[in-house]
Amino acid sequence: MILAVIVSLIGTIILNIGFVLQKSEAAQLPSFTPRNIKKKLYQVAQCRKWILGTTLTTTGWLFFLIAITMAPLTVIAPLSNAGVVILAGFAVFYLKESLHIYEWLGFIAILVGVIFIPLFASPLVNDITSIDYVLVYGITLICILILGVGKLAQRISFPLKNGAILGIASGVTAGLGSAYTKLLGLLGENIIFIIFILVMIAIFQILSFITLQTAFQQERATIIVPLFNSFATLLPLIYGVLVFSEVIPIGQLIGILLMVIGASALFQFSGEDFSLKLTEGK
Numbered sequence: 001m002i003l004a005v006i007v008s009l010i011g012t013i014i015l016n017i018g019f020v021l022q023k024s025e026a027a028q029l030p031s032f033t034p035r036n037i038k039k040k041l042y043q044v045a046q047c048r049k050w051i052l053g054t055t056l057t058t059t060g061w062l063f064f065l066i067a068i069t070m071a072p073l074t075v076i077a078p079l080s081n082a083g084v085v086i087l088a089g090f091a092v093f094y095l096k097e098s099l100h101i102y103e104w105l106g107f108i109a110i111l112v113g114v115i116f117i118p119l120f121a122s123p124l125v126n127d128i129t130s131i132d133y134v135l136v137y138g139i140t141l142i143c144i145l146i147l148g149v150g151k152l153a154q155r156i157s158f159p160l161k162n163g164a165i166l167g168i169a170s171g172v173t174a175g176l177g178s179a180y181t182k183l184l185g186l187l188g189e190n191i192i193f194i195i196f197i198l199v200m201i202a203i204f205q206i207l208s209f210i211t212l213q214t215a216f217q218q219e220r221a222t223i224i225v226p227l228f229n230s231f232a233t234l235l236p237l238i239y240g241v242l243v244f245s246e247v248i249p250i251g252q253l254i255g256i257l258l259m260v261i262g263a264s265a266l267f268q269f270s271g272e273d274f275s276l277k278l279t280e281g282k
Contacts, residue, residue, distance in 0.1 A: 001071055001075070003070065004067045004070035004071035004075070004076060005067075005071070005075070005076075005079065005118050007063055007066055007067040007070065008063070008064055008067035008071075008076045008079040008080070009079060010060075010063055011059075011060045011061065011062070011063025011064040011066075011067060011080075012060065012064065012079060012080045013060070014056050014057075014059055014060035014063065015056070015057050015060030015061060015063075015064065015080070016060075016225065017053075017056055017060075018052075018053040018054065018055070018056030018057030018058075018059075018060055019053065019057060019221060019225050020053070020221065021049045021050065021052055021053025021056065022050055022053035022054060022057065022212075022213065022216055023053075023216045023221040023224075024049055024050075024053075025047045025049045025050040025053075026050070026213065026216035026217045027217060028043070028046070028047050028050070029043065029044060029047060029050060029213065029217065030043045030044070031214075031217075061205075064076070064080060064178075065178070065181050067079075068178055068181055068182050068236075069181070069182070069185050072240055072244070072246040073178065073179065073182050073236040073237065073239060073240035073244060073246060074236075074237055074240040074241065074246045074247070074248050074252065075117065075118065075252075076236075077175070077178060077232070077233045077236035077237055077240070078113070078114060078117040078233045078237070078252075078255065078256060078259060079114060079117065079118065080229050080232055080233055103222060103223075105262075106226065106261075106262040107226070107262065108262070109258045109259065109261050109262030110226060110229075110230070110258070110259045110262035111262075112255070112258050113254075113255040113256060113257070113258030113259035113262065114255065114259070115255070116251055116252060116254055116255025116258065117252050117255040117256065119251065119255075120249050120250070120251025120252045120254075120255065131183065131186060131243065132243065135242060135243055136179075136183065136239070136243055139235075139238060139239065139242070139243075140176055143172050143176060143235065147168070147169050147172060150165060150168070151165055162218055162219075163215045163216075163217075163218030163219025163223070163224060164215075164219055164223055164224070164227060166211045166212070166214050166215035166218065166219075166224075167211075167212065167215040167219065167223065167224035167225075167227040167228050168227050168228075168231050169207075169211045170207075170208045170209075170211040170212035170215060170224075170228050170232075171208075171227060171228040171229065171230065171231030171232040171233075171234075171235075172231050172232075172235060173204045173205075173207040173208040173211065174204070174205070174208040174228065174231075174232040175231060175232040175233065175234060175235025175236050176200075176204045176235055177201050177204035177205045177208060178232065178235070178236045179235055179236050179238075179239035179240075179243070180197050180200050180201045180204065181201055182236070182239070182240075182244065183197055183239075183243075184197050184198070184201070186244075212224070212228060215228075226262070230259060230260070230262075233256075233259065234260075237256065
């Protein structure tokens with residue numbers, strides 16, 4: 001368990017440093033569409049910091065996926081939020097982004113939650129006699145439908161910015177990728193299912209990558225990454241409890257709730273600039 005936690009924390013540190021480098025050159029990237037692919041690949045090749053950042057995020061994510069195979073999802077997945085401390089430091093001093101008071105409170109709540117989770121984590125899981133694949137795919141379908149409804153609501157009247165919506169979508173697809181990675185280790189020697197799950201993991205990771213980079217082009221890193229991490233945590237937790245029969249002790253549950261509160265603070269003030277609210281209130 002301790003080794004898995006260490007591997008996960010190393011992965012999330014590398015991952016978030018990569019996020020900062022990606023964000024630093026996001027404005028230089030072309031749009032992620034299939035048009036003029038040759039020209040766009042040339043433009044991407046000129047963004048050396050972004051390429052280094054992508055290499056780091058890929059490496060960090062591999063560390064994280066390895067940790068998932070070593071310990072319960074309910075322990076490893078929440079640790080991805082530990083990177084918000086690194087993100088905040090880099091965002092303020094390197095990206096020159098400013099943080100509002102509610103965003104600082106959100107970061108602090110997430111950090112305290114991250115500390116609670118490994119501190120109170122239980123390695124106990126119930127015996128898994130079979131996997132309910134209807135539940136596995138049902139949760140996946142529900143997530144996709146919720147994203148669709150959220151996007152529709154945002155277009156109609158919801159004030160949340162498009163970049164934040166994309167950050168959430170990236171977190172959801174990354175979380176699904178983590179859950180399906182855990183599932184991969186429980187399939188035995190069923191080659192057909194293994195290939196199918198590998199394809200699903202690849203699809204989720206590609207979608208997560210594209211939506212995250214597009215989100216970086218439209219919104220601040222201090223909004224996108226915490227939203228990404230929070231939703232990338234929530235989905236593995238749901239799968240861990242409902243599908244893999246993992247146990248969440250009360251102390252760990254408190255940590256999860258703190259992260260939800262922290263993410264909600266960031267979520268609330270991503271729709272419009274908080275400084276504008278203060279100005280309007282005078």
